[in-house]
Amino acid sequence: MEAIKLQKKYPQFSQPEVMSLVSRFKDMDIDGKGSITKQEAITALSSGHNSEGTYDSVRTTLKEVQVDSSGKIELEDYIDLIAKLRQGRNKTAGVAIGSPGKSRVVVQGSNSNIQHGILPDELSAFTTHINGVLGGDPDIGDRLPLPTETFQIFDEARDGLILCKLINDSVPDTIDERVLNKPVAKTQFKPINNFQMTENNNIVISSAKAIGCSVVNVGASDIIDGREHLILGLIWQIIRRGLLSKIDIKLHPELYRLLEDGETLEEFLRLPPDQILLRWFNYHLKAANWPRRVNNFSKDICDSENYTVLLNQLVPAQCSRAPLQQTNLEQRAEQVLQNADAIGCRKFLTSKSIVVGNPKLNLAFVANLFNTHPGLEALEESERPVIEDFDAEGEREARVFTLWLNSLNVEPGVYNLFEDLKDGTVILQAFDKVIPGCVTWRRVSKPKEGQELSRFKCVENTNYAVELGQANRMTLVGVQGADIVDGTKTLVLGLVWQLMRKSVIATLASLSKGNNREVTDSDMIRWANDRVKAASKRTTMRSFKDSTLKTGHFYLDLLDALKPGYVDYSLVYEGRNEDECTMNNKLAISIARKAGALIFVVPEDLVEVRPRLGLTFIAALMALGQ
Template identity: 45%
Template sequence: MSNDLSNRFSVIQPEILDELMTSFNEIDVDNSGSISTGELGALFRACGEDLPGYKLRELTAELDKNKNGTIDFEEFVAVYADMKSSHIAHSFKKAVATKQGIVKKGGMSGVSVEGTTHSYSEEEKTAFADWINSNLANDEDCKPYLDIDVNTDELWTKIQDGILLCKMINLSCPDTIDERAINKTKLNQYKTTENLNLALNSASAIGCNIVNIGAVDLQEGKPHLVLGLLWQIIRIGLFAQIDLQHNPGLVQLLMDGEDMEDLLKLSPEELLLRWVNYHLKNAGIDKTITNFGGDIKDSEAYTYLLNQIAPPDRGVDLGPLNENDPEQRAELMLQNADKLDCRAFVTPKDVVRGNSKLNTAFVANLFNTWPALDLPEEMPDIEGLEETREEKTFRNWINSLGVSPYVNHLYNDMMDGLILFQTYDKVKPGVVDWGRVNKKFKALGGNMKKMENCEYAVELGKDMKFSLVGVGGKDIFDGNETLTLAVVWQLMRAYTLALLQNLKGSEEKIKDKEIVDWVNTTLQEAGKETSLSSFQDPEISSSRVVLDLIDAIKPGSINYNNVRDGTNPDERQSNAKYAISMARKIGARVYALPEDLVEVKPKMVLTVFACLMGRGLKKVQ
């Protein structure tokens, strides 16, 4: 942090800085560490100040100092510090005085060299602990840890050995972690660190942003980091089935004049809003909601929604509407939710206060349990609209870098170029000239500006020596799947090899042959019999060469009793699952899936061996 920025932080009272971070995190729902410039107005409103449009435009220009279309916490606080004595600063302090449910925890802040307190939400701690208690109750490995007492700090201590985190990841994305890779007995510092590395690297692989979160942070039970990670894991699990592949009845949410492509462009949050409004309309209610904050505080929308989706035999009624006290009405509404086995995430106070994060989770859980969406008589063709394995892997990788907003649909979310530019900047910091980037797209001429962005994105790729023959900006703007994937793949490849290059301290780009040679040398020196001829080597399908390499990098890490011959598909899949999890366990940030090894997908195989080479080079240093 620059001295100028440090000085700005130092003049802000710790409790004010704490509340600024809390408000920022309320808007930053995906915990990416940044918000889009378009969300600045919502950030000020969260702090009790509704600014006029012209003022927001002025502040956006001031805040977005690196011109990347996003605002991080440091940028926000730096301008706030300059305004400290103004009316807005007074409004912030007033808002701070009215906030409730915030607990302060001592420690060094990641944004202040002076050290401050960190805030965390007591409501979130309670909600997440309850979710763990109810959803992992039948897991034998988890029973010694449950029930977590929400009135104590047990949540911070019971995740410290990594077992609950690994189980939560598998709850959200089944089979992400091979159970054989989790250390479950005779735990010590060494084994718990391995579990936490496994959990963190696996969380990254499913799309969590774990930048600035390490095993030590979790072992120390830092509340704000624990809650941030848990929310990302829970959110991914809740949103996993809010798509056409799992719920084709979502076609009912199409509006007049829309087609399936329009539906695909909607985020899970937007789909949930449409879902609620769809059922309100079917209930004959002349009411719509536009958010899961202020619009649901009176519990009316929830009461009508629950009555509409509930089976007749569940005893759900409109009785809560007869209660005038908002908090008591919310309690009666939640009693109805309990009749649907869906009383989760929110308390009456969370509803009345309009906690958007927890209310979004509440509605997502309702949708997953009782979608109540019948298929239309004429079902549109949805074949080919489901996300492929490759698309999901690339999308998860991009999200793990901390881009904003969160990427829900790879092609649609790339069409304006802004996500691509953020990714370029992560791969090669400073490569993007943000002065050339269009960040606002008005109705008139907006598509032209998006096209200009996409052309510049292709130009950057060519400057970085990507193979982009036949790829133009229009291909990205049009959502051409093959050509967009070509750009994203080469970004992922460049990112992986750049990490290797930095570890080697070399100015020369890493070539494929260099990785293959390193693998074979490492295997030979460890006395292993396997070898690698190329990233297309059919022997990779058994994963034995990967497992041997892991054991060569970290001797004794592979339990060869778990390794099969790999002579049939089931054995190959078993070995691959074990190999991917063990690679992550020893510290390799692997994004590939077991199927990539079994099917010997050269692109993803390269990333596996490159990540393992990076882990091996770290060992040497």
């Protein structure tokens, strides 16, 4: 009966064909519920003797099939999908257009009038990286390796697990993986549902922001929907963060060798990691007596000459300068990559992406090369104290404030808090985000592209920022604009903290119903204690300096009060030592992110009971609880 009905609706199929398709569908519907997952449909129709098209053509055509809110594929949806595929729909899906190296795969945006381009070289490089670093993982290793030439990565990323694992690979211990929602045991595989996917992707978004990724206009639903350009952009930022995190003088004291004449260590450390990489590249070119220098990761590298010399300088026994004799640029680039392969560094780049000067892939290649073969002479004992004595004052608070400023989408992004606020433009943008309309922009001097403001103009801008702070009841006694320009750490931290606190209070006020009174520290403490007590928990907090907070028990009890059942108390330690306290606070942070809170602190901030940072954590939970 069902086959007859379907044959009438889809007359292009003969009755035997419909019967055959119904039989194929039932073979896939193992549990007999009358539906299969989208991924099962794509896999079945793009592989084996029943193939109806490529992975990407099936995937793209499936978007045209009207499935119900569950997202499951029922029998009629399955027949409709095959009918559309046999009409030749989306045959070229996933096929790149344009010249080699610059070709793009066009994907549809959220709006029918918007399209986005994806570079196949980037898709392939990032997928290959994921296959390499996550292969063998106990939770997702069986999914790998993923094809590097299709869009399957975007479907596999939907449940958040691959992205969470990638974040932990880039910045270890960012996420407590015990809180992740995972499919049921392999023997009776059952994928997680949309709600569980949302929780995992809440962790992805909040954790990505917490490690310094710029995550703008990306939400959990975008990942679940498989929005290709957004997911690929997020993957790149996570990979980039991991590669550049190792360019750190604490990990590589020999970076001290890169200081230029008259440059102080503090001045050098103000450079963002990509600029330090260029400095490192040029250091080796100079040591090789090579006349050229690189100022970017695109046009200065695309002829492969500088790469040839760099590799030869790093590992001369295995990397010759023979590529310089090759006149064909693509063949020269391939010879460079063969040299890189000889030293275990052929990663991210293809010969075409070198020639066209892809800046992302070149940056990734150079960062990986530095991490593998820095080629810098170890420091003498007499030089070491210069490094070891350096300790950035307020480093932990500065880290959190930097992440918070970047979450406001200020331009340019903040890398070094004390350096990047000097001209006043970023802090004034932050004021305007926190207190909309408070900045009269005609009073603000802005630097021309590629230029810096004069000190006089910087002081004018920062004086205006101080004036705005005072007008909005911030305590800025003795603070002048020149203090911000000079990077006086305690005063910069004080100003940014008060602005961040005002933002937190404004958020809480907007969530409270009909109460226009400003939320105080005491209000937050009272609210937290009341919620914990109402849930029949015994922990309390006296203040944000309360030393008992270090165990993480109060935070976990508060989270369980807000989201009953979220805390698995079998995972909670007594907090007898610092390691146990760290594990508890790591658990609390990941649970908060799972619930949708935006958390910038790291476990050490809570273990050390830093009052300002503890306040931001409680405030984030309070916003969640409203």
